[in-house]
Amino acid sequence: GAVVSQxxxxxxxxxxxxxxxxxxxxxFQATTMFWYRQFPKQSLMLxxxxxxxxKATYEQGVEKDKFLINHASLTLSTLTxxxxxxxxxxxxxxxxxxxxxxxxxxxGQGTRLTVV
Amino acid sequence: KQEVTQIPxxxxxxEGENLVLNCSxxxxxxxxxxxxxQDPGKGLTSLLLIQSSQREQTSGRLNASLDKSSGRSTLxxxxxxxxxxxxxxCAVRPANQAGTALIFGKGTTLSVSS
Numbered sequence: 001g002a003v004v005s006q007x008x009x010x011x012x013x014x015x016x017x018x019x020x021x022x023x024x025x026x027x028f029q030a031t032t033m034f035w036y037r038q039f040p041k042q043s044l045m046l047x048x049x050x051x052x053x054x055k056a057t058y059e060q061g062v063e064k065d066k067f068l069i070n071h072a073s074l075t076l077s078t079l080t081x082x083x084x085x086x087x088x089x090x091x092x093x094x095x096x097x098x099x100x101x102x103x104x105x106x107x108g109q110g111t112r113l114t115v116v
Numbered sequence: 117k118q119e120v121t122q123i124p125x126x127x128x129x130x131e132g133e134n135l136v137l138n139c140s141x142x143x144x145x146x147x148x149x150x151x152x153x154q155d156p157g158k159g160l161t162s163l164l165l166i167q168s169s170q171r172e173q174t175s176g177r178l179n180a181s182l183d184k185s186s187g188r189s190t191l192x193x194x195x196x197x198x199x200x201x202x203x204x205x206c207a208v209r210p211a212n213q214a215g216t217a218l219i220f221g222k223g224t225t226l227s228v229s230s
C-alpha cells in the first residue's frame with residue numbers, strides 16, 4: 001500500500017507556543033489530505049480537509065485560526081497548532097487519498113502532542 | 117448524518133479462538149468501507165478495503181464482509197494470536213456528503229491471551 005509519513009511522532013511544547021506537524025505522501029500524489037484528532041479511547045474526528053493549492057475546509061467547531069493547514073504541494077500538507085494550550089494535547093493523524101470516490105485512504109503514524 | 121457503531125467495545129479471548137467484530141452504519145450510501153488496526157499510541161494500518169459493490173474481502177486470517185443494504189460489516193479473525201491484540205477500527209466513506217473523508221467507529225479493543 002501507499003506510504004504516508006507524518007512527523008514528528010511525539011512533541012512536547014510549552015503553552016503559548018506553536019507546533020507544526022508535517023504529513024507527506026511518499027509514493028503518490030495526494031490531491032486531498034485529511035487531518036484527524038483522536039482523544040483517548042475515542043474515535044478519530046475529522047478536523048479539516050486539505051486540497052492542494054486551495055484553502056482547507058474545516059469541520060464545524062474546529063478553529064481555523066488555531067489549526068492552520070497548508071497544502072502547498074501534492075505530497076505535503078502541514079498542520080500548525082498555534083498558541084497551543086493544554087487542552088490541545090491530543091493525538092493528531094493525517095490521511096491522504098486520491099480524489100476517486102472508491103480510493104483507499106492511507107494514514108500517517110500520528111503525532112502525540114503534549115502541551116505543558 | 118452518517119454514524120458508525122462498533123460492537124463490542126472490548127473483547128478478550130484465549131489464543132486460537134475465532135472471533136467476529138461487528139460494525140454498523142446508519143446510511144447505506146457509501147463508496148467503501150475499510151477496517152484498520154491501531155496499536156497503542158500508533159497510527160492506523162489498513163487491513164481490508166471493501167468497495168460498495170463487493171460482499172467480502174480476505175487477507176490471510178482476516179475476512180471482512182459487507183452488507184450495504186442493512187448497514188453492516190463484520191471482521192472475522194481466524195485462529196487468533198497474541199500479536200492480534202490491538203484496537204480495530206471500522207470506517208466508511210460516505211457517498212452523499214461533501215468531501216471524501218472517512219467516518220470512523222470508536223473501535224473494538226481486542227486482547228488475545230497466550
